[in-house]
Amino acid sequence: xxxxxxxxxxxxxxxxxxxxxxxxxxxxxxxxxxxxxxxxxxxxxxxxxxxxxxxxxxxxxxxxxxxxxxxxxxxxxxxxxxxxxxxxxxxxxxxxxxxxxxxxxxxxxxxxxxxxxxxxxxxxxxxxxxxxxxxxxxxxxxxxxxxxxxxxxxxxxxxxxxxxxxxxxxxxxxxxxxxxxxxxxxxxxxxxxxxxxxxxxxxxxxxxxxxxxxxxxxxxxxxxxxxxxxxxxxxxxxxxxxxxxxxxxxxxxxxxxxxxxxxxxxxxxxxxxxxxxxxxxxxxxxxxxxxxxxxxxxxxxxxxxxxxxxxxxxxxxxxxxxxxxxxxxxxxxxxxxxxxxxxxxxxxxxxxxxxxxxxxxxxxxxxxxxxxxxxxxxxxxxxxxxxxxxxxx
Ligand SMILES: *Cc1c(COP(=O)(O)O)cnc(C)c1O
Numbered sequence: 001x002x003x004x005x006x007x008x009x010x011x012x013x014x015x016x017x018x019x020x021x022x023x024x025x026x027x028x029x030x031x032x033x034x035x036x037x038x039x040x041x042x043x044x045x046x047x048x049x050x051x052x053x054x055x056x057x058x059x060x061x062x063x064x065x066x067x068x069x070x071x072x073x074x075x076x077x078x079x080x081x082x083x084x085x086x087x088x089x090x091x092x093x094x095x096x097x098x099x100x101x102x103x104x105x106x107x108x109x110x111x112x113x114x115x116x117x118x119x120x121x122x123x124x125x126x127x128x129x130x131x132x133x134x135x136x137x138x139x140x141x142x143x144x145x146x147x148x149x150x151x152x153x154x155x156x157x158x159x160x161x162x163x164x165x166x167x168x169x170x171x172x173x174x175x176x177x178x179x180x181x182x183x184x185x186x187x188x189x190x191x192x193x194x195x196x197x198x199x200x201x202x203x204x205x206x207x208x209x210x211x212x213x214x215x216x217x218x219x220x221x222x223x224x225x226x227x228x229x230x231x232x233x234x235x236x237x238x239x240x241x242x243x244x245x246x247x248x249x250x251x252x253x254x255x256x257x258x259x260x261x262x263x264x265x266x267x268x269x270x271x272x273x274x275x276x277x278x279x280x281x282x283x284x285x286x287x288x289x290x291x292x293x294x295x296x297x298x299x300x301x302x303x304x305x306x307x308x309x310x311x312x313x314x315x316x317x318x319x320x321x322x323x324x325x326x327x328x329x330x331x332x333x334x335x336x337x338x339x340x341x342x343x344x345x346x347x348x349x350x351x352x353x354x355x356x357x358x359x360x361x362x363x364x365x366x367x368x369x370x371x372x373x374x375x376x377x378x379x380x381x382x383x384x385x386x387x388x389x390x391x392x393x
Contacts, residue, residue, distance in 0.1 A: 084203025206336025
């Protein structure tokens with residue numbers, strides 16, 4: 001065997017540490033502080049970057065999860081946060097100073113867009129938003145004082161991709177840092193650091209946790225960048241992950257590759273079924289050959305997640321009736337857990353952008369046959385007719 005271990009091996013194997021009595025899964029170090037026999041011992045530990053002194057800085061249970069996540073993403077180090085937004089705000093704040101300019105993908109996660117485009121204006125930081133699927137649009141949004149290119153590929157409602165290799169190369173040539181939100185694909189299917197990104201962020205609340213029972217976020221990157229952010233945004237803003245949560249998310253991580261393959265298989269089946277229906281318009285899923293960026297998706301990802309969306313006519317009430325009639329898909333906004341979810345959302349899609357609403361589905365771990373049958377009965381209940389075409393397409 002050669003090269004780096006695969007995701008299955010990484011999540012199944014932790015480096016053993018004699019301190020933990022051979023425990024297979026690291027115990028939860030539910031301790032806010034660590035004590036010492038002597039002042040000298042305390043000073044020595046406190047001067048070590050990996051020293052355990054106080055849990056807002058370092059905690060063994062959290063560090064163990066951070067090491068696993070860094071290895072999965074192919075990064076040198078990682079730091080966990082209380083939520084995905086905790087990680088995103090730390091990554092953004094550590095990359096800019098007052099007077100800088102940010103370019104952000106216009107379909108990025110809503111609260112990330114608000115942080116970048118609204119909140120940071122208070123601190124004299126300007127931002128422009130560009131269609132991420134158009135490299136020229138990103139390039140023309142760059143200014144001499146642009147210091148950060150914020151990407152999310154694919155985006156999580158209309159699943160538009162950015163060419164990560166091209167974007168990161170363009171940014172690097174101008175001394176601009178790139179941050180990529182990799183939540184949709186997970187590190188199992190996409191590793192943006194290997195495509196040139198400086199920092200990767202995740203909402204661990206989604207696939208990494210996988211059980212809809214915990215919230216968390218992570219920033220992964222080179223050791224130097226992570227050290228900088230640890231000493232400032234992590235300990236000063238204090239949005240740290242509690243040890244109990246770290247243990248829970250680490251347990252979820254053990255089955256991440258298995259679950260991703262199952263989500264992918266289910267989503268492929270559901271997407272193909274939706275595409276076969278005459279009254280369904282565009283089905284947005286990067287794994288479908290009909291996705292306008294399918295070739296790019298195959299070039300920079302090794303698989304596809306469980307989240308997709310589709311349009312079916314302009315009648316919002318009819319679509320709402322469809323969502324209400326679902327039984328296995330529960331109505332909710334998050335995703336990445338074992339359970340299938342549906343929501344009706346609005347946004348601007350396509351080139352040029354037009355306002356539209358779409359049903360977003362998270363395909364959980366249930367049998368795809370059962371889920372497809374559920375979709376079929378809900379379409380019938382809402383009055384969709386197999387003989388009707390989607391007139392908008
Ligand atoms: C949910 C989500 C976030 C934010 O994560 P939280 O854990 O809810 O703070 C960021 N990016 C994407 C793509 C998400 O889906």
